[in-house]
Amino acid sequence: MDSLDVDPTRKLHVVAMPYPGRGHINPMMNLCKLIASRRAYIVITFIVTEEWRGFLSSDSKPANIRFRTIPNVIPSELVRAKDFPGFQKATVTEMEAPVEQLLDQLEPPKPSVIIYDIYLGWVVGLGSRRNIPVASLWTMSAVVFSMFHHYDILVQNGHVPANLSERGKEIIDYIPGVASTLIADLPTFLKLHDKGLDQVLYRAMDAISRVPNAQYLLFTSFYELERQVIDTLKPKFSLPIYSIGPAIPYFEFGDNRSPITGHSEPDYMKWLDVQPRGSVLYISQGSFLSVSSAQLDEIVAGIHDSGVRYLWVARGEISRFKEGGGDRGLVVPWCDQLKVLCHSSVGGFWSHCGWNSTKEAIFGGVPVLTFPIFWDQIPNSKRITEDWKIGWRVKREEADETVMTREEMVDLCRGLWSWKVMRGKK
Structure with missing residues (x-):
């Protein structure tokens, strides 16, 4: 157990559940580092697979962030770049049970909130069963979230799926909060799921559909950069939406942007x-x-x-x-x-x-x-x-x-x- 010089009765316990990919783990960890460095009484349990625990072993972190691991439930042959659909399926079907078992083994206090990567949509149900609030963390832009959230409008207008060689230059100008864009510039699976990757899109859309059942929605963006789309999304959800900042390690720099390093x-x-x-x-x-x-x-x-x-x-x-x-x-x-x-x-x-x-x-x-x-x-x-x-x-x-x-x-x-x-x- 990590040694923390904080009165146990004053601790708040946050569980962080990232999707097992570098582009997802990094912003989740950066958010946790910011929280932990500002509030010593907040203890953060960061859950990763054994493989990722090895990758992260050399990273520095505040003392009130502790790693906890689950087995490598994703078969080693499902390397993301070689079999992304298989990898994605494993994160949806194989991770929930060991995570729930781990929650029973965590030292007190009971988690006050679970921050989870939206692509692990099963966390919403896990939090509901245990009466733990959950915060959905979106590690892409708010614009891309809006594109996925309004997928039904794209279908209704006949713009997805589409043959890019024939229709890629068609303009889409009706996604709320999103500037005019070409079909060719939509996210890959919104337009190309006819290439045998239907299940990837289905799982992503299923995960996004669970967000309204969470208690918070967090964007890894800054409001000034995506003001229009964030303002458009807020009235569509009953839960509070926060743009938490870029979730990059800028806090490791001084005022003159020189690296702080010993x-x-x-x-x-x-x-x-x-x-x-x-x-x-x-x-x-x-x-x-x-x-x-x-x-x-x-x-x-x-x-x-x-x-x-x-x-x-x-x-x-x-x-x-x-x-x-x-x-x-x-x-x-x-x-x-x-x-x-x-x-x-x-x-x-x-x-x-x-x-x-x-x-x-x-x-x-x-x-x-x-x-x-x-x-x-x-x-x-x-x-x-x-x-x-x-x-x-x-x-x-x-x-x-x-x-x-x-x-x-x-x-x-x-x-x-x-x-x-x-x-x-x-």
Whole structure:
């Protein structure tokens, strides 16, 4: 048991139940760190699988956050990137029983609230059975939530499902609180569930349909960024809705956005320290899906031919990137992304447009080259390039199977720097 110097009679107990994926665990943990650091009398039990407990073992956290684990109920062969439908099904069908058993084993006091990832919709029923309030945490944008919540309107208007090669350019301008968008820029499964992935959409919609039975709805966003859609959603729900902020680790920075650290800087930060201001392109495609091998070869060659300096976070075989990328960059298996994006030498971000990465790019004030692959990354790319005008699209059509060439990559990289210069003169 964790040792906490707090009167047990004054403790409030929060249980956090994240979806087992990096893009979901990170914002949940950041929220918990903020809560725990501000109120020492709040004890937080953070429930993860044994696998994820190992991944998180080196992360620093306040003393009043404690990990508790459930078995790896999701079969190891169901790797998310290889069998996402199978992985998603396992989170819905296999996690509830061990979590409920764990709740019986937790030390007192009884949980005051369970904060859960919306995609684990079964937590709503669990909380109801135990008379514990639940707070639904949405780890994507409020705009994407509205798109899912108004799915029936899209169906009624005949806009989903749709053949993108024929109808992707049709405009949708009736989703409450959402700016006009193309069918092609909707989240993946809202429009493409005719590709044999119907169950993925069904499970997501089922989870979202349970939100009205929760006691709170939390958006990992800041109100000023999504004011219109949040204001539109509030009257539609009887439960209170809160935009809790970006849920990125900005609290680890000082007032001047310099990292607060008691440790020596890693090699990649030392490398950034000696690069010219605004000269480095930071490249990361996230921790989940990857582009095709042929496309990756063209990206590597394009980055090399562009002559741009780069810091590349590469999953898998790092030598492939080192051999093809030239000597003007650094390739690493992992980095502290927010600290990198806030470094003065970083001038651009090649991103898959996950919601966490999108918010970190905004916080760092770094323009984005968008290369979305899946799910909410598609509408995030649209908002970055068209609504907020803080970046350029690399990948333009989700349905387009054409491999972008190295020459196109060169033009984009060089064009980003020219665009930055022109914006700086305005």
